[in-house]
Every structure is written in structure tokens, then in C-alpha cells.
Amino acid sequence: MKNYLSINDIDSLPNWVDEAIALKKDPYQFKEMGKHKTICLLFFNNSLRTRLSTQKAAMHMGMEVMVMNFGSEGWALEYEDGTVMDQGNSEHIKEAAKVVSQYCDIIAIRAFAKLKDRTKDEAEEVLNGFTKYASIPVVNMESSIAHPLQALADAITITESNTKPKPKVVLSWAPHPKALPHAVANSFIEMIKKQNVEFTITHPKGYELNPSITKGCAIEYDQNKALENADFVYVKNWSSYSDYGKVLSQDSHWMMTQAKLGSAKFMHCLPVRRNVVVEDAVLDGGQSLVLEQANNRTFAAQIVLKKILEHSNVFSAKGKE
Amino acid sequence: MKNYLSINDIDSLPNWVDEAIALKKDPYQFKEMGKHKTICLLFFNNSLRTRLSTQKAAMHMGMEVMVMNFGSEGWALEYEDGTVMDQGNSEHIKEAAKVVSQYCDIIAIRAFAKLKDRTKDEAEEVLNGFTKYASIPVVNMESSIAHPLQALADAITITESNTKPKPKVVLSWAPHPKALPHAVANSFIEMIKKQNVEFTITHPKGYELNPSITKGCAIEYDQNKALENADFVYVKNWSSYSDYGKVLSQDSHWMMTQAKLGSAKFMHCLPVRRNVVVEDAVLDGGQSLVLEQANNRTFAAQIVLKKILEHSNVFSAKGKE
Amino acid sequence: MKNYLSINDIDSLPNWVDEAIALKKDPYQFKEMGKHKTICLLFFNNSLRTRLSTQKAAMHMGMEVMVMNFGSEGWALEYEDGTVMDQGNSEHIKEAAKVVSQYCDIIAIRAFAKLKDRTKDEAEEVLNGFTKYASIPVVNMESSIAHPLQALADAITITESNTKPKPKVVLSWAPHPKALPHAVANSFIEMIKKQNVEFTITHPKGYELNPSITKGCAIEYDQNKALENADFVYVKNWSSYSDYGKVLSQDSHWMMTQAKLGSAKFMHCLPVRRNVVVEDAVLDGGQSLVLEQANNRTFAAQIVLKKILEHSNVFSAKGKE
The missing domain is CATH 3.40.50.1370 (Aspartate/ornithine carbamoyltransferase)
Structure with missing residues (x-):
């Protein structure tokens, strides 16, 4: 599995659930897997459980965590192709996603539905924009249409x-x-x-x-x-x-x-x-x-990170052959 | 000591002061004590010294740190019992405190007096709310009536x-x-x-x-x-x-x-x-x-964390018997 | 080199560039150098690349990182000497810089030009204020006149x-x-x-x-x-x-x-x-x-941190003689 965008990215739900339950008994058992790996949590909306449990899950995996409130700390993003960017948005998703990909190994994103325009919400411009242009795995921390x-x-x-x-x-x-x-x-x-x-x-x-x-x-x-x-x-x-x-x-x-x-x-x-x-x-x-x-949020996030790290490690190993 | 809510939670002030002064000479000497332990710093108000010195103290103890600006990053909390929550507050302190307790080992909280209603300030709804419902130790990073x-x-x-x-x-x-x-x-x-x-x-x-x-x-x-x-x-x-x-x-x-x-x-x-x-x-x-x-803020926080970790380790050891 | 405030603080640009390129091949090779050292990133303005790449560089060097949005999370600072501080500013740069110096080993600062008053912008009150009063090295993460x-x-x-x-x-x-x-x-x-x-x-x-x-x-x-x-x-x-x-x-x-x-x-x-x-x-x-x-931002920051850590280690060693 490269990205975790929807529940349909899970190959076997019962297996994942069993593995997650096993993680709870010894959460730091795979700590070496995340060594020198960084996850960046990008928040376009508020969060309590997701913010803390995903950080905790990454720590369990031995990863470094960078948290960013994209709206207030970063730049307003443009998502449309071909726009003349002379209005409020300072940076295009193409650059933002590619750049963030260079600083970390996994991007996790929260961007809620705005509930004004169904077509626009269903286009999932933030999540899909990052997924399209990022060169690293993307995790959905609640998008317009999926959590x-x-x-x-x-x-x-x-x-x-x-x-x-x-x-x-x-x-x-x-x-x-x-x-x-x-x-x-x-x-x-x-x-x-x-x-x-x-x-x-x-x-x-x-x-x-x-x-x-x-x-x-x-x-x-x-x-x-x-x-x-x-x-x-x-x-x-x-x-x-x-x-x-x-x-x-x-x-x-x-x-x-x-x-x-x-x-x-x-x-x-x-x-x-x-x-x-x-x-x-x-x-x-x-x-x-x-x-x-709420407690299982930590272990849901952790099993997702573990699957992504395993997949990307396999990839790196293959790349080295 | 379970919580550090007031100066009266200190059993022997001279002993704590002596221990804190000893910590200054070798701040990382108890680094193993906080291994795989996480402190969550919850800010309802601004902070410079408290934010940085408490983080530093936790790092000295080998703990992981999660920092959250509760007001701007989380959900507006309700503190009253039995309220019909159809107004601005999205989450009740009962859930928030219990949930945060699942993601960390110590909660530290800053929530100033609002200076509008003495009875309300003295009720310390934020600090006392977390203390009442959290299942983990709580540290006061300045509440309505105590620092x-x-x-x-x-x-x-x-x-x-x-x-x-x-x-x-x-x-x-x-x-x-x-x-x-x-x-x-x-x-x-x-x-x-x-x-x-x-x-x-x-x-x-x-x-x-x-x-x-x-x-x-x-x-x-x-x-x-x-x-x-x-x-x-x-x-x-x-x-x-x-x-x-x-x-x-x-x-x-x-x-x-x-x-x-x-x-x-x-x-x-x-x-x-x-x-x-x-x-x-x-x-x-x-x-x-x-x-x-200001410099001693780090070692004040560190001796508090050390006392809490020692107490909870004793507790865990007892629990395992 | 004590501080990195301008490109003129570099003694040999070709050497630094070569060293930075060498770091890219094995970014964690000097991880021991930053052990038990902390960098504090102080943001007075928004940031994406600088925020993430400087954090990443510090992690590569084995340092702990504390990030603070000074404007929204801290106190409004006064920079003038001798002011009667009865207006909006709560804390003087003298105290802020000296206090932050006690909690970390390096301060990095971002404070943009306001573009209203050239003399004031060129005075670089934020960067120069911290540099003047801090007792630790200062890194410029974009000031009024230099990046x-x-x-x-x-x-x-x-x-x-x-x-x-x-x-x-x-x-x-x-x-x-x-x-x-x-x-x-x-x-x-x-x-x-x-x-x-x-x-x-x-x-x-x-x-x-x-x-x-x-x-x-x-x-x-x-x-x-x-x-x-x-x-x-x-x-x-x-x-x-x-x-x-x-x-x-x-x-x-x-x-x-x-x-x-x-x-x-x-x-x-x-x-x-x-x-x-x-x-x-x-x-x-x-x-x-x-x-x-954008990718080289990480290694630019890392070579700067390495030079500062080397310099301050030499200093500490000398101090101990």
C-alpha cells in the first residue's frame, strides 16, 4: 500500500485489525522501523484526537514528527491548473506537495469538506492535490468525504x-x-x-x-x-x-x-x-x-504507518538492487 | 505526588529545591526515567517561558513532548454538567480529558483567570476539569489562581x-x-x-x-x-x-x-x-x-516531572505485583 | 562562526557548498554532534520551506527542536531602549532574548520587512535585538534585508x-x-x-x-x-x-x-x-x-548548524581548560 486515502486501501481488514490489536500490547516493538524517518502532519482544520493520536503512533514507530497548521502558519494554496495566480493564493499545490515531499517520508493531511459546493468537495482538491503531486505516501487524517x-x-x-x-x-x-x-x-x-x-x-x-x-x-x-x-x-x-x-x-x-x-x-x-x-x-x-x-485511533494510525513503512522499505530495497 | 496543581502538593520544599539544584549540574542524568513516556502541553493562553522551559525539562527527562494550542487548534470545551450543548462548545471536558489521557502520560495545562467572575475563576474549571476526569497526572502551568x-x-x-x-x-x-x-x-x-x-x-x-x-x-x-x-x-x-x-x-x-x-x-x-x-x-x-x-523554571518543571514519574513508576510496579 | 546572519558570515563559500553536498549523501553522519542540544525556531511570519527544512536539518544533526510562532503564541515585544512600556507590548527584547538563550543552544529567527519604514526595516530590530541580547548563536531564517x-x-x-x-x-x-x-x-x-x-x-x-x-x-x-x-x-x-x-x-x-x-x-x-x-x-x-x-534548504541549514556546533564545541572545550 502506498497511500492511505480510504478504507478501500486496506487489503485485508481482519488482518489489519488483528495486527493493530497486537501492537497495543507492545507499542514500541517496531520502533527501529521508523528510525531516521519523518512524518509531517499538515492541518487545514482543527483537531484533537487525530493530532495527538497520529503523533503518538509515529513516536511508537520511532519516527520524527513535524506538525504544521497549514492555514495559519504556511501559505494559501492554489489548486487549479493554469490559473493566473494574481489573487489571494501564494503557492500552487504542485510546488507545495513536491517540496514537502523532500522534507519528510510520509505526509498526513486533514482538510474538511466546506459544504458549500458538492462537486468541489467531492473533488477533494487538498487531499488529491497532495496525492497527485507528492512523491511520498499520503495519509488521510479526514478529508471532505472520508475519515x-x-x-x-x-x-x-x-x-x-x-x-x-x-x-x-x-x-x-x-x-x-x-x-x-x-x-x-x-x-x-x-x-x-x-x-x-x-x-x-x-x-x-x-x-x-x-x-x-x-x-x-x-x-x-x-x-x-x-x-x-x-x-x-x-x-x-x-x-x-x-x-x-x-x-x-x-x-x-x-x-x-x-x-x-x-x-x-x-x-x-x-x-x-x-x-x-x-x-x-x-x-x-x-x-x-x-x-x-479514541484510544484505538493511535493503533489505527500506527498500523497504517507500519504498512506504509514496510511497503516503502521493500521499495527502497528493490531500488537498490 | 500524583498531580502538581499547587505549591501545597510539595511534600518537602527544601528537599525539592535541593534536588532541583542538583539537577542543574547534570540535567540529563535521569533521561532513562522518561523513556517511552509522553507529556502533552495544553495551552489555553500565550506563553514563552512556560512553553519552552517545560518542553526543555521534559527533554531532560527523556520524554516525548506534544504541544497543543487548545483554543486555536482544538475544540471549544464545555465544563458544566448536564448542559444541552447546542451552543458554541463542541466537546465536553469529560471526553476531552479522558481522551487526552489515553495519548500521553502527563498533561500540563495553562488556563488563565478571565477576571470577569471571581466565583468562576476560583472554580478553576479548566484545570479542575482536566484533573477530575483525566486518568493521568496533571501539572499546572498557571491556572486562574495559582502558578x-x-x-x-x-x-x-x-x-x-x-x-x-x-x-x-x-x-x-x-x-x-x-x-x-x-x-x-x-x-x-x-x-x-x-x-x-x-x-x-x-x-x-x-x-x-x-x-x-x-x-x-x-x-x-x-x-x-x-x-x-x-x-x-x-x-x-x-x-x-x-x-x-x-x-x-x-x-x-x-x-x-x-x-x-x-x-x-x-x-x-x-x-x-x-x-x-x-x-x-x-x-x-x-x-x-x-x-x-527564568532559568530555574526549567529545573522547577524537571523536578516536578521527576517526582511524578517516580510516583507513577512505583504505582506501575505495584500494579504488576 | 558564532552567528549566521548574512551570507558574509561564511568564511569560504566553496568549502561550505562542498561540505553541504557531502552531507546529502549521509545526512545523519554527524548526529552525535547535536546530542542534548536544542534549537528554538522563532517565527514572526509564515513559513513552509524554512520551517520544515530547518527542523529536518536539526534532526539530521541529532538536535532537539522547539518551534514557536512568536506572534500568536508568545508576547508582543518592545525593541526600543528606555521606553515606558504602557502600550501594547508586554515584554522587552532584552528579557526575551536572554530568557530564550537559557532554554536552548541556538535560536533561529524569521522576521520579515514590514515595508513601511526603510530605516526601521534596515535596523533589523528583531534579528539584531535577539543577536545583541542573546547569549547563544542566532540564525537568520529571513530577516528584513537578508535571507x-x-x-x-x-x-x-x-x-x-x-x-x-x-x-x-x-x-x-x-x-x-x-x-x-x-x-x-x-x-x-x-x-x-x-x-x-x-x-x-x-x-x-x-x-x-x-x-x-x-x-x-x-x-x-x-x-x-x-x-x-x-x-x-x-x-x-x-x-x-x-x-x-x-x-x-x-x-x-x-x-x-x-x-x-x-x-x-x-x-x-x-x-x-x-x-x-x-x-x-x-x-x-x-x-x-x-x-x-527547496531540497537544498535542508542542507544549507544543516551546514550552518554544523559550523555553529563545531564553533561552540571548540569554545566549550577552551572554556574548560
Whole structure:
């Protein structure tokens, strides 16, 4: 694997999950692999878990880390080809990506959807721009349409908690005061489709996600019905996809409660707005897996770095022949 | 010691000061103690000395360091219990503290008083919130009401410079164009009360500090009288405590001058406004200890980290039995 | 060499260039030299290449790195002597420089020209303030009037690409929508004057650089004439020096094109505005050296750090006698 841009870059999800779980027992066991290697974390948006867990994962691998808030510390980037750059943008992605590639061995990028123009968001200009022009591997730390480090951490978490041969997993929309991107939901769905589970998505009408991603998934508009006999309930807000980026409903009846949850495990990627997305009783109770998910972010990132380092080491070895 | 939140968390101030002075001679001697341990420095406010000296101290101990400007790089935090989080705050301290605890071994936090609401400042929602919910040790890098790393550095500095069995120490208020917090003065007083010194506080009427902290201390409103025969003069501005957060006076007669200082040593935590708080002649003269204080910030932080690492190592060892 | 403030701090440019080229083959060969040494990078302005390449160079030398955005993370600094600091600035350069000197072994500083007041810019208050009061070596990461790390990287790049005994080098002004500083052009000229080259500067009338820097250089106002038989063309915008900081022309005829470039190599320090400063065909073609220049920033910084560490080690050894 060269880049980790989407959950589909994983060759075998069960193998990766198993390896990640093994890493947790002795996180520094592959420390020599990252010796004299540097990862550069480029943030175009805010971050807590991703920032710290990816740094931690790199340290576990023995790598050096350079962190940069691209927006405030660097130069405004141009992504279009052929532009006459006489406006606000100072540097073209072609130069930026190629230059950063010379200073490090892996680039990790966070650049959220702006939710104004679907075509533009789906073009993933930041992530794809870096991927196109960088000469080194690129890791997606949440792009406009995907958050595969989160989804991999979620897969690890489900594997660790699951007790059934074929559990029922529900992805449930929740209300939120702001318009949020679809990245987490998209990657969760792509990940869950690779699992041996019964899967249902539930949300109010108008909140249908990108049909090319939900293809083949059961969609149930009655939340209570969807939640029946659930083993894992993943709760997440997203804005409308068809009426792109709009908040169509803030209906608090969709908030997850302990009563609705029943005996299922509760999952959320965090940050989460208490008593809007989910009531306190759920987060403070024994069925919440949110801390396990956050902790697994480190090991999801670490297994990704390990796979990239292994791949690039093989490449270097080949190059030397 | 689990946390370092206040000067009162020190079991024996003389011992700590002696150990810190010993560290200065060979700062890397305990480098193995921090191997594979990470400290996360969370800044909710600006910092120069604290940012750099705490990083340096952690490097001396062989630790990895992650620095985060929480305000601009992370998510706005909610501290109240039971809130319906439908306003500006994206994440609850419960999740933030527990999550950060999973990525590091020690959290250090800077969160100043806002000086708008005394009750709220004294509740120390940021520091106490992290301390309550974090599962790892917390270090105070200046909170609303305390700056114990500064006070410990001050104790080291006084010990190094003192030549008398019972020196006279004066804490003198100084004018300043802005309203400043009480944290430095509070922790200095708490520290000095543990020393064998003659101690006087001097300030204009209306600038009395929290009486529960100054209890037992001599307060003298005549600055000249207070300064008589002083060996160490600690100068600092603070805003009113009774008329909370207000600037009642900017009387330049309270500025420290060489004439007033006499033969005493001059101390200040920095940053200091020249010719407002203290005249150039004092800072540029031979009696100023401000650089020694700043340098001792590294070793104050290092002895704190060492004590925490020793404590947690004992704990881990016990846990393994 | 104690400080690296200007290209004139280099004792032998050919030797440094040769040493830098040797470092590229085995960047970690002097890793022991920086053990337990710390560099602090202080940014008063944005940076991409300088930020990452200087960090990388320090890592190659085995140093610890602390990065600080002084403007947003630290305190506003006062530079004047004797000021009554009752306005916006919280800390004097005297204290800041001396304090930072206690936490690290080398300070590197970026502080651009403000282009409002020539005398003030030429006074270099930030760089010179730190140099005057710091007790440790200072590295210039681009100041008001000089960018000697860039010029050193350019010297390495020219040496690597040059095939002639005495190549012709042209520095050509280019249009730009914003007023830019003179630092890059100044240091390039100072560097090129130390080389065995034929050198011509070309720009529209009114864009003459500081005559004390261009003294002895051929200036040709006809760009086409200047470019005849050029081997290396360094393109850069700068604002007027005589009508200080003003944009007198944005004449797009001065943009570099493949046709004008002929068979010469193209150089630019980046970031570059495509199709304003230079057309796409040049940057995307085979004659551009911009990526080599950016890559050589790492080794320019590394040879500077090596020279400083060697010098300070000799000093320490002497001090111990």
C-alpha cells in the first residue's frame, strides 16, 4: 500500500485489525522501523484526537514528527491548473506537495469538506492535490468525504467488543446545531460493508447519504424500528447530501437515549455534543465505547504507518538492487 | 505526588529545591526515567517561558513532548454538567480529558483567570476539569489562581542567592496598564509561607489579595516602610480581588526603582513592562534575579516531572505485583 | 562562526557548498554532534520551506527542536531602549532574548520587512535585538534585508547544476500583485558576488535595489538583452527600494516565459505565483531548479548548524581548560 486515502486501501481488514490489536500490547516493538524517518502532519482544520493520536503512533514507530497548521502558519494554496495566480493564493499545490515531499517520508493531511459546493468537495482538491503531486505516501487524517483512520479505529473497537458471530450494527443520524460533513459516516459505512454484520442506516428523510456509498445498505426511516435488537449503535450527525450541506432538521427526537439504546454498545467518533446528539446517561454509562474508539485511533494510525513503512522499505530495497 | 496543581502538593520544599539544584549540574542524568513516556502541553493562553522551559525539562527527562494550542487548534470545551450543548462548545471536558489521557502520560495545562467572575475563576474549571476526569497526572502551568511552577522556580532562586539565616522578603504590587490575574502572587505567598523568612506584602489599599491566602502575612500600605532592610523584593502587578478584576490604580509612584530597592535583590516572574513595573536601572543592574528565575523554571518543571514519574513508576510496579 | 546572519558570515563559500553536498549523501553522519542540544525556531511570519527544512536539518544533526510562532503564541515585544512600556507590548527584547538563550543552544529567527519604514526595516530590530541580547548563536531564517539560508541553498544548487567554468547568471525582477521584501534578492546578490560568474541584474526603472548591495553589478533595464546567453536565470519580485515598499509596476511583460528563458536553468526561492511571476511551461519543464533549491534548504541549514556546533564545541572545550 502506498497511500492511505480510504478504507478501500486496506487489503485485508481482519488482518489489519488483528495486527493493530497486537501492537497495543507492545507499542514500541517496531520502533527501529521508523528510525531516521519523518512524518509531517499538515492541518487545514482543527483537531484533537487525530493530532495527538497520529503523533503518538509515529513516536511508537520511532519516527520524527513535524506538525504544521497549514492555514495559519504556511501559505494559501492554489489548486487549479493554469490559473493566473494574481489573487489571494501564494503557492500552487504542485510546488507545495513536491517540496514537502523532500522534507519528510510520509505526509498526513486533514482538510474538511466546506459544504458549500458538492462537486468541489467531492473533488477533494487538498487531499488529491497532495496525492497527485507528492512523491511520498499520503495519509488521510479526514478529508471532505472520508475519515478512514476513524473507521479503522471503529473496526478495531467493534472486533474487541463483539461477542456474536453476526452482530447487528446500526448507524443512526442525530441532530446537531451546525452543518457537519459526511466523512465519518461514509468511511464507517465503507468499513462496515467489509464486515460480517447485519447493517441498517437510520435517519430522517432528506438525510440520505451518497447513494454510491450506501448502495446495498438497508435504510430505515423509523429509528425505533432500526434500533431493534441492535448490538452496536453508531451515532453521528451529518448535513443533507441531496440539499448539499443544509441542516434540514434538528429534531431532538432523534437524540440517542439510554432507553432507545437498550443493551447495545454506543459508538461515536467524538467530539460529541452532550444532550443534543446523545444524552449524558449513555456517555456516562457502561455501554459507551467512545473512549475505546479514541484510544484505538493511535493503533489505527500506527498500523497504517507500519504498512506504509514496510511497503516503502521493500521499495527502497528493490531500488537498490 | 500524583498531580502538581499547587505549591501545597510539595511534600518537602527544601528537599525539592535541593534536588532541583542538583539537577542543574547534570540535567540529563535521569533521561532513562522518561523513556517511552509522553507529556502533552495544553495551552489555553500565550506563553514563552512556560512553553519552552517545560518542553526543555521534559527533554531532560527523556520524554516525548506534544504541544497543543487548545483554543486555536482544538475544540471549544464545555465544563458544566448536564448542559444541552447546542451552543458554541463542541466537546465536553469529560471526553476531552479522558481522551487526552489515553495519548500521553502527563498533561500540563495553562488556563488563565478571565477576571470577569471571581466565583468562576476560583472554580478553576479548566484545570479542575482536566484533573477530575483525566486518568493521568496533571501539572499546572498557571491556572486562574495559582502558578506553582513559577513559585517553585522562585524558591530555587531565593535559596541560591540567599546569604542570611532569616532574610527579609517583600512582595510589592506595581502599576500596570492592564488587569492581571492573582496567580503568581498567590503561589509566591503560599511558597514563602513555607520558608524561614520575614515576609511583608505591600500594595495600595483596595489591592488586598484573597485573605485566605494572605492569612498570617504582614500587610503594609506604605511601600517605603515595607521595603526597609529588605533582602529580596518580589514585584508584581495584580488587579483588585475585592472589586474583582478591576484596575483601581496605575499610580506610577509604586514602580520599583533602584533607589527604593536599596541593596535588595529584585525578583519578577516576567514578562515585565519596563519603566512601568520597574525602571530600567533595576533590570539592567546587578541586583536583578529575573534571568535566574527564568532559568530555574526549567529545573522547577524537571523536578516536578521527576517526582511524578517516580510516583507513577512505583504505582506501575505495584500494579504488576 | 558564532552567528549566521548574512551570507558574509561564511568564511569560504566553496568549502561550505562542498561540505553541504557531502552531507546529502549521509545526512545523519554527524548526529552525535547535536546530542542534548536544542534549537528554538522563532517565527514572526509564515513559513513552509524554512520551517520544515530547518527542523529536518536539526534532526539530521541529532538536535532537539522547539518551534514557536512568536506572534500568536508568545508576547508582543518592545525593541526600543528606555521606553515606558504602557502600550501594547508586554515584554522587552532584552528579557526575551536572554530568557530564550537559557532554554536552548541556538535560536533561529524569521522576521520579515514590514515595508513601511526603510530605516526601521534596515535596523533589523528583531534579528539584531535577539543577536545583541542573546547569549547563544542566532540564525537568520529571513530577516528584513537578508535571507542567507536561501542564498546558501542557491549556491549549492548552482554548483550542482553548473557545467561551465564561468556561467552567466541573471537576476530578473518579475511582477507580483503584492509588495514583497528585498531580502531574497539582496542575499542572492551577495552570494553571487562571491562566485566566479558573469552576473547581470535586470528590472524596470525604479526597481533598483540598495546600491550598497548592487555595487559593482551590471544593471540592464532591457530584460531580453540581459537574458542573452544566460545559463541561470533567478526570477524574483521585489517592491521599490527608492520609493520604499511601493509597487510601481505589475507589467506582465516581465513575467518569465520559456521563450525568454531559452536554454538557461530557471531558479526561484518559492512560493511562486504561477503565470504571474513565471509561466507554467517553465515550472513544469525540465529547466526548472526550484525543487532542487527547496531540497537544498535542508542542507544549507544543516551546514550552518554544523559550523555553529563545531564553533561552540571548540569554545566549550577552551572554556574548560
